[in-house]
Amino acid sequence: MTAWHVFSTMGTVVSIHADAPIARHVLREVEGVFAAFDRRFSLYRPDSEISRIADGRLALLAAGAELRNVYELALGWRSATHGAFTPHRPDGVVDLSGVVKALAIRDAGTALDHAGATTWSIGCGGDILTRLSDGAEQTIGIADPADRRRLLTAVAISAPHRAIATSGVSERGEHVWGPRPDFDQVTVLAADIVTADVLATAILAGGQETCDEVTATMPVDVLCVRRDGEVVGTPGARLALPA
Amino acid sequence: MSTRGTLGGVFASAAVLIIGWQIGAAALGHPATTTSTGPTGATAGSGSNGAPTSGSSGSGSGSPASSTLKDGTFTGASVQTPYGEVQVSIVVASGRISDVATPTLQAYDGRSERINSQAVPLLKREVLQAQSAKVSMISGATFTSRGYLTSLQSALDKAA
Numbered sequence: 001m002t003a004w005h006v007f008s009t010m011g012t013v014v015s016i017h018a019d020a021p022i023a024r025h026v027l028r029e030v031e032g033v034f035a036a037f038d039r040r041f042s043l044y045r046p047d048s049e050i051s052r053i054a055d056g057r058l059a060l061l062a063a064g065a066e067l068r069n070v071y072e073l074a075l076g077w078r079s080a081t082h083g084a085f086t087p088h089r090p091d092g093v094v095d096l097s098g099v100v101k102a103l104a105i106r107d108a109g110t111a112l113d114h115a116g117a118t119t120w121s122i123g124c125g126g127d128i129l130t131r132l133s134d135g136a137e138q139t140i141g142i143a144d145p146a147d148r149r150r151l152l153t154a155v156a157i158s159a160p161h162r163a164i165a166t167s168g169v170s171e172r173g174e175h176v177w178g179p180r181p182d183f184d185q186v187t188v189l190a191a192d193i194v195t196a197d198v199l200a201t202a203i204l205a206g207g208q209e210t211c212d213e214v215t216a217t218m219p220v221d222v223l224c225v226r227r228d229g230e231v232v233g234t235p236g237a238r239l240a241l242p243a
Numbered sequence: 244m245s246t247r248g249t250l251g252g253v254f255a256s257a258a259v260l261i262i263g264w265q266i267g268a269a270a271l272g273h274p275a276t277t278t279s280t281g282p283t284g285a286t287a288g289s290g291s292n293g294a295p296t297s298g299s300s301g302s303g304s305g306s307p308a309s310s311t312l313k314d315g316t317f318t319g320a321s322v323q324t325p326y327g328e329v330q331v332s333i334v335v336a337s338g339r340i341s342d343v344a345t346p347t348l349q350a351y352d353g354r355s356e357r358i359n360s361q362a363v364p365l366l367k368r369e370v371l372q373a374q375s376a377k378v379s380m381i382s383g384a385t386f387t388s389r390g391y392l393t394s395l396q397s398a399l400d401k402a403a
Contacts, residue, residue: 006400013391015400017379101385123396126383141395143383148394154378168384187382211362222362232362 009034010101012125019119026115030108037104040067041096054093074099077198084206085198102197105129127165129193130157140164145185145225155223155237161189165196167204182207185225189237312338
């Protein structure tokens, strides 16, 4: 990767790598994608559309089509995961942050594609979407949940997977709710970033039962750190490191 | 869907066998004694180096730990499971098992027909020396901008 661009947004940091320099106006467009989602969907912004819904100033059904579409998407995932993933906070507030970051990454990737970038990766707060040439793979480090300065391991991402997302107990208080009885950290590899991100959250919240169902029924790979520290994974999440 | 479920079952079985094999190997220090799918069956294949497997090394856990394996690739007997046929092969280098594979099942492991199984424990040797991995992107639980300051990703970005 020869081109590298880093910027802050959504309370986190985005890293973009590409095999060729990306035009400045394209980078501005990508930053604009994240900024737009941040403005509309951030509960920490008191004037955002989602905040006005949360405090009753705006009825959900009166919200803009974009927000309602995202809410509908989140509800679809709630059904698909039997409630392990949910856009509803325990206090009833609608919180779409569980899908918004992934949607921003997805749209940013679309912008890079439209600009003609052929090999790139976008990392945002630990979730990554890649565009690789045919047959190529990229090695992604997996953070150690016990010590963020260290890698736990590394996995190779290649077709049909393009995305990897990780949820961990460090997200407590963000958008992961549930007893989390089984795992400290869950990584999911999937064809798209929304699926990866949502399922990582769902498995962390739903534990072993959700993990078993997801791996049996969905075309994803998972790598989970159990509470006792043991690392478990599906065959496709086996490691990129030489033995 | 039923085909998919069946294949998934096969893969899960294979994974269990492989893990069982590895665990047995570690526990006994003598891998060839541990499972019925080892290079001991009547239909055992020949080693790729021409070394016959002949089941000679499998004599139970009471065998001396000092005995060594012949180098080569050895394919075990096929074993029928409720999900189909499972056949395991091992690669022995310097008297130790260096790899385990299930050739019978590899045909089902194509990316185009990805079959997942339950997540199973990774071998210790797979979770190794990650610090030396050459990576440019890190996946981890959401890096807040504050957490990012202490994350590997920020170091990588600075190093770019």
